[in-house]
Amino acid sequence: MTKLDRRNRLCFGLGTIGRDMFYSMESMYLLFFLTEVKNLDDAMLALVGGVLTALRILDAFNDPITGVIIDNTHTRWGKFKPWMVVGAVVSSLCMLMMFADLPLGGGAYVAVFAASYILWDIFYGVNDIAYWTQLPALSVDQRQRESMGAFARICANVGMYAVVVGILPVTGALTEAFGGDGQRAWFVLAVIVCAVMVGFQMITVFGVKETRSFREEESTSLRDMVKVLFGNDQLMWTIVSMALFMIGYCTTTSFGTYYFKYAYGDENMYSVFAGVLGVSQLAALAVFPRVSARISRKKLYSIATALVAAGYVVFFFAPVNMIPIAAAGVLLFVGQAFIQTLMLMFLADTVEYGQWKLGKRNDSVTFSIQPLINKLGAAIATGVVTLTLIVSGINRAESAADVTAQGLMMMKAAMMALPLLAIAAGYLVYLKKYRIDEEMYRKIVGELKDRGDIR
DSSP, rough: OHHHHHHHHHHHHHHHHHHHHHHHHHHHHHHHHHISSSOOOHHHHHHHHHHHHHHHHHHHHHHHHHHHHTTOOOOTTTTTTTHHHHHHHHHHHHHHHHHHSOHHHHOHHHHHHHHHHHHHHHHHHHHHHHHHHHHHHOOOOOHHHHHHHHHHHHHHHHHHHHHHHHHHHHHHHHHHTTTTHHHHHHHHHHHHHHHHHHHHHHHHHOOOOOOBBBOOOOOOOOOHHHHHHHHHHHHHHHHHHHHHHHHHHHHHHHHHIIIIIIISOOOOHHHHHHHHHHHHHHHHHHHHHHHHHOHHHHHHHHHHHHHHHHHHHHHOOOOEEEEHHHHHHHHHHHHHHHHHHHHHHHHHEEEEEEEHSSOOHHHHHHHHHHHHHHHHHHHHHHHHHHHHHHSSGGGGGGGGGGSOOHHHHHIIIIIHHHHHHHHHHHHHHHHOOOOOOOOHHHHHHHHHHHSSSBB
């Protein structure tokens, strides 16, 4: 790895620490903020939850158009960095509106909240697509990509677990400092997270240097976008597999705080559990490049899926005791860390596959699929969690003692059984349909170099 590659790996990876703090606060805790801090009743929760689900699904299909716009961008700073900055700043302003203590109620609150949310979703998508599209643009070497991608996932997990581990203790301390004003506490934390998001993105903007070793291509039209998405069969199967995985992953993580408050009976233990998971995922990501160098991606995906399945089974049947629950979490999240990194590599490799098959590279259109999938996964997870909280009676409960055994079983089934089925289905799709193995990828890159598409 050259000095430039090491610099790019460092600056690219560090940029997502703040991004994942930012995204985790919204995707995992916005609903918790609405139910436990703003204390929305069942009717308002159903309305807001429905709005969130619908807007996430609708906006997800805007992402490929965003990819076209980025692919067609030509500036002295490249095509990715300007959109990273715009997306980071605008989405941060929108997040502050969502966590602000607005003097509104009923329909007015829902309208302002919905407008803030859809703009947040659009501009975070702009930033996300521009950020991750840089990865295949930095190297076409699979091992270098794995090294850069694994380090970026490590940084992403540092950011995510900084929020997951710290959010309840920090908001609790701030609430006490503000005389019991929980809404003000959450807003102050949102301000801090938004500042960290923008700050770490500047590391990538000013630190990463693109090699730009690809042939200049004509502008991409909307018709070309459709051709890229539906003409690239390996991209389509990757979409299906990733979507099933993300539905399961987002659903499980969205239930985390509710599980420890209403099933375990001690929400403070959530931070301890999250700390165990964070160390497990970081360890898995740290060894990923070495493991993938010795084991084929197909075999590694099979092992990771088996770990996830074992984790869900142990978690579902575990007694209310931290030791078996933590053991289940380690199995589950080590496997998920491997799968998420593999998915990123699969998606990156479909860029060269599409260029080889269709004659155009279209990095951003291809990587627009990642936020699309994340939004669909989060949308379905929001719908499942909202419906479960209302039907099980958890939203009306004050503590674990107020939840029935039937309600708890309903939450566990939605949190563990349904996600396991989705993740297993995604693995089967990959097994049957994805065919860009290491040998095929080397062949593709060799032919692209012979054609002059890669210099």
